[in-house]
Amino acid sequence: MLGIPAKIAGCKEVVLCTPPNENGDINPLILYAANLVGIRKVYAVGGIQAIAAMALGTESIPKVDKIFGPGNQYVTAAKQIAQLHGTAIDMPAGPSEVLVIADDTSDPEFVAADLLSQAEHGPDSQVVLLSNNIKVIDEVNVALKLQLEQLSRKEIAEKALQNSRSILLESIDECINFSNSYAPEHLILAIANAEDKIERVQSAGSVFLGNYSCESVGDYASGTNHTLPTNGFARSYSGVSVESFVKKITFQSVSEVGLKNIGPSVEMMAEAEQLMAHKNAVTIRLNKI
Numbered sequence: 380m381l382g383i384p385a386k387i388a389g390c391k392e393v394v395l396c397t398p399p400n401e402n403g404d405i406n407p408l409i410l411y412a413a414n415l416v417g418i419r420k421v422y423a424v425g426g427i428q429a430i431a432a433m434a435l436g437t438e439s440i441p442k443v444d445k446i447f448g449p450g451n452q453y454v455t456a457a458k459q460i461a462q463l464h465g466t467a468i469d470m471p472a473g474p475s476e477v478l479v480i481a482d483d484t485s486d487p488e489f490v491a492a493d494l495l496s497q498a499e500h501g502p503d504s505q506v507v508l509l510s511n512n513i514k515v516i517d518e519v520n521v522a523l524k525l526q527l528e529q530l531s532r533k534e535i536a537e538k539a540l541q542n543s544r545s546i547l548l549e550s551i552d553e554c555i556n557f558s559n560s561y562a563p564e565h566l567i568l569a570i571a572n573a574e575d576k577i578e579r580v581q582s583a584g585s586v587f588l589g590n591y592s593c594e595s596v597g598d599y600a601s602g603t604n605h606t607l608p609t610n611g612f613a614r615s616y617s618g619v620s621v622e623s624f625v626k627k628i629t630f631q632s633v634s635e636v637g638l639k640n641i642g643p644s645v646e647m648m649a650e651a652e653q654l655m656a657h658k659n660a661v662t663i664r665l666n667k668i
Contacts, residue, residue: 380604380605380606382395382412382416384619384620384621384623386417387624392420394420395409395418395422396421396422396424397409397422397423397424397425397429399425403423404423422439422440426454426457427457430454430457430461433446433466434460444466445469446458446466446467446468446469447469447624448472449472449475449606449607452473452474455474455609455610458472469606470606470607470616470617470618471612472606472608472609474610475497475500475504475564476497476505476506476565476609476610477494477496477564477565478506478509478558478561478566479493479507479508479509480509480551480554480555480558480566480568480570481515482510482512482515482569482571483512483514484569485515485570487522488526489593490522490567490569491519491522491523492522492593494519494523494543495526496593496594496595498539499532502538503542504542505539507543507544507545507563508544509545509557510545510547511547511550511551511553512547527540551570555579555580558580558582558583559579559580559581559582559583562582562583562608563613564583564609564613565583565585565587566580566584566585567587567594568589582613584607584608585597585603585618603618604620605618607619638661638664638668639668642662642664645657646658646661649661
């Protein structure tokens with residue numbers, strides 16, 4: 380998810396930090412994926428320790444130019460602090476969240492499953508259900524209780540649900556307006572003709588349309604990148620893409636003729652700003668031409 384766009388962008392060095400288990404071993408699935416996308420520098424460290432190491436550099440872990448990837452609230456806070464030390468980040472990403480808008484065409488069991496798929500991430504995750512139909516909300520809440528009992532991470536999901544809400548609004552358009560203010564990491568439109576509402580969505584990390592577009596597919600297989608802004612930052616950030624790994628440098632070359640054409644305009648604007656040295660840099664050249 381992060382290694383492939385980094386390689387496509389042509390990054391010459393990619394560093395991966397991941398927490399080991401209690402024996403100090405890295406999950407072999409992570410090592411396999413890293414090898415598959417060509418990541419050769421892998422370090423067994425996670426959490427805010429990894430963010431600090433990559434931001435500042437250590438004897439064994441190199442300082443990087445930009446840190447990518449989601450995490451819990453502590454990792455997100457550490458990434459924001461890293462920016463103060465000259466290391467860029469992709470965006471504030473974590474803890475996880477989902478907002479589902481459901482109408483009477485939705486399947487309550489589907490909606491409940493989508494809410495729980497985010498709630499099980501961590502106790503600081505948040506899930507929100509919006510609907511214009513109280514029956515939908517009641518049926519989803521029943522399905523939530525039934526499915527919750529079957530989860531291996533039940534206690535974690537329960538804690539997340541304590542910080543979560545179901546909200547009844549008058550219309551689907553009001554639900555979308557609420558969502559735009561909340562700016563969720565994941566937005567699921569479990570409504571009829573979801574595609575017709577695309578233009579109304581102004582702030583969201585990634586949007587899932589219809590009853591069969593579950594967020595889990597976006598996590599693993601649909602092809603969209605799943606490193607997304609959280610905590611309302613979708614109002615000002617986009618999700619990770621190849622462009623996130625690219626820097627842009629501009630170049631310009633001005634000929635004598637070109638300077639004669641645009642020089643007077645530059646002189647006028649520089650004088651208006653009372654930046655006479657700026658004006659003089661052009662005037663001296665024009666006089667010599």
